[in-house]
Structure formats: C-alpha cells, structure tokens
Amino acid sequence: MLSPLAVPSFRASTVRPAPPAYAPNSAPVTGWDAIPALLEARLSTPEPLANPGGLAAYYYLLYRQHGQLGYLERAHALFNQQLAYSQAPAAGAGSPAALAWLGARADVQTQASYATCPLRPLDATLFNRLQQLGSQAQPADRAELLHLVRYFRLRAGCGESATYLSRIVELLGTPAYLVPAANSVSPAAQSLALPDGLTGELLLLTEVYQAAGRPPTLAGLIRARVAVLLATRRETDFSAGHYSIFPDTAAEPGQPACFSNHLSWGRGSDLAASLALYRAQAVLHDAELGRIAELVGLNTLLRTAPETTGIGSAQFFQGAFGVAYLYRQLHFLSGHPAYQHGHAYWLQAAERYLSQELAAGFYHTQPADSLSGALGIGLALLQLSPASTVAGEARGALEVV
Structure with a gap:
C-alpha cells in the first residue's frame, strides 16, 4: 500500500550549482536481472535497432556498475553501429547525442587526439x-x-x-x-513536454548558454522562450478536474490549448516546466522564476491518484520511473525536501508496477531499445536505485537517449 504524500510548508527556494549526494531510504527496486535479459533477447533478433546509441550507453553503465569487460565490448559494438547510422545520408537515426556522451568516456574513446577521433x-x-x-x-x-x-x-x-x-x-x-520563432508567443501548436517540446528546448538552451561562456544573445533567447512558456499557464481547479497548470500543447492563435491530467516525463508538462524554470532561474539569476518553479512543482505533489496523474505503469517515458526521476532532479536544483518525498513515493510506485509488469511479460510487448521499454527501465534503475553506484553518469545518459 502506498502512503499518501505529505507536502511540507512553502519556503523560498535556493538553487545549487551542482547536484548533492542523495541516498533515498527506499529499498532497491527489482529488475536488475530481468531487464538485461530482455535487452539481450532483443539484441539476438535480426531486426534493426532503432536506438543503438542508447543501448551503448546502457551497456557502458553496466560495465561501470559491475566491472565486466563483456559489457564494455557490447558498448563498443553498439557505439560503432550508432556511428554508422549517424553517418548515413538519412541522418537522425538513433541517438547521435549518445555518441558524444560516450565519446567523452575514456573507456570507450581511447584516441589520444582530436585528429584521430572517430x-x-x-x-x-x-x-x-x-x-x-x-x-x-x-x-x-x-x-x-x-x-x-x-x-x-x-x-x-x-x-x-x-x-x-x-x-x-x-x-x-x-x-x-x-x-516556432523565439521572439513570438507560439505562432503554431507546439508540445511543451520533454524531451523535444518547449521545456526540453529551454533546458537545452540553458546548457548551451553555460557551455558557450554565457553569451548575451542566448540569455535573451532563454528569456523569450520562458515568456512563451509562462504565457500558456492557467489556474488549477481540482474540483473541476483542472489539475495541470501548463498544457500538453500550446495552441495555434485563436485555438484552445490542450490540457490533460498527465504528470509523466514524456507527456506531462508541469514537472518539466518546473524543472525548466528552476534551470532558467539559475542561469538568469531571476528569483521570480524560482518562485514560479516552486509553486508549480509543489502543486504537482498534491496529485497521486491515477485520475490526476495518468500514471499506471513503471515505464520511464510515460510511467512512474519518469516521475521519480523528475522529482529527483527538482530536489537537486532546489534543495526543497518536499521533492525528496515525491521521489520516494514514485520510486515505491515504480517498484510495485515493475514487479507486476515483469510477472505479466509486459515488456516483451514494448520496443526494448526505447524509453518506453526495457532500456528506459534499465537506465532508470541505474540512476534512481540505491543499489546503483553509477547514478550520476546514468542521469547524463538519460538526458541524451
């Protein structure tokens, strides 16, 4: 039985530049043996892989977790397969960002200089x-x-x-x-959800801004995209079934926005918007953005029932693991203890769902090399479970798969 969340009282947020160490008290989730077996079964089939880069990242992390060279060899092979995909004329197959993430790891990329880098x-x-x-x-x-x-x-x-x-x-x-154009309020319908909607774009822009030395042009672009995001919000009314502050999709001019009850990583917008606003606060030093981020984030903690969250599985993309991940990220950025409670609650829910789904063979029906399937579960285990010794690296992998 899942206990209801207790939401601590409101307090001002503080944004830390780097994630602190984090050790939740909940027991390790199951699936350490089942998920690698599912992925090995997928790799043994002749069908082409949709995401060899994501699988390469997963096997690299298994190597880091367990120290078995067979996992590193698998990561090398999948790295090379993704490299071939990305060099093809129809670029965009798989996850080229996973190549960049893996290429920075000494175990995978052993070349001594840029001149010889593949x-x-x-x-x-x-x-x-x-x-x-x-x-x-x-x-x-x-x-x-x-x-x-x-x-x-x-x-x-x-x-x-x-x-x-x-x-x-x-x-x-x-x-x-x-x-759409960065200096106008959404001239066309646009998703707000992660990873490729408006919130995902905002998170990426803040990362580019910091990596590029904080250029003023990007600061202006981030502010413009924040304005687009904030223009889509509405008041919640739980009694009327209006649970979300932000819509799934920003509408075309003159059309109503599309709202839902979804709280998930891949469809819901409120947790993603809170995360993007916290990150924008950190790079723009705008306390008001942090205040809005906190109000949005704390509001989501009031939603745990399926009718208010749309969550009914362990899956990362649209299930409990993705929600647990987002609460963990919110705690990293803000330090607010309420998000720790949210993370623990949804990790417990994910453990329960995963046990049921593995017993029912649910992941045999899902695309294994996607965040909706075994790959998403495997990466979530490596990032969220207390049994993981590679949580920090796994967080980076989830952001590029």
Missing part, C-alpha cells in the same frame, strides 16, 4: 545537417534539430568541436531559427 568526421556531417534543418525551419524536424544541438553541446570540450558550438550560438541568434 567522431571528428561525424562533427562535420552533423553540423551540415543542423544548418540544413535550421534553414528549412520545418516543425517536423524540430526533434532532430534539438538532438543535433545537444550533440554539439556535449562535444564542446573536444578539440576543434568547440568551434561548432560557437557557430551554433550564432545560428540560434537568427530570428525563426528554432520552430
């Missing part, structure tokens, strides 16, 4: 693709465009790759480079 030719290929997508400014290309920006943010410390990030900063300062 990602060096890919840098030029992906930058050309990024320029092409930005100039076309098609909404359908938005997710790929953000993935490419994320790739170069992660490559910023790797030799000549830093010059690409500087050029991206210039491109981001171009009107209408991102879809």
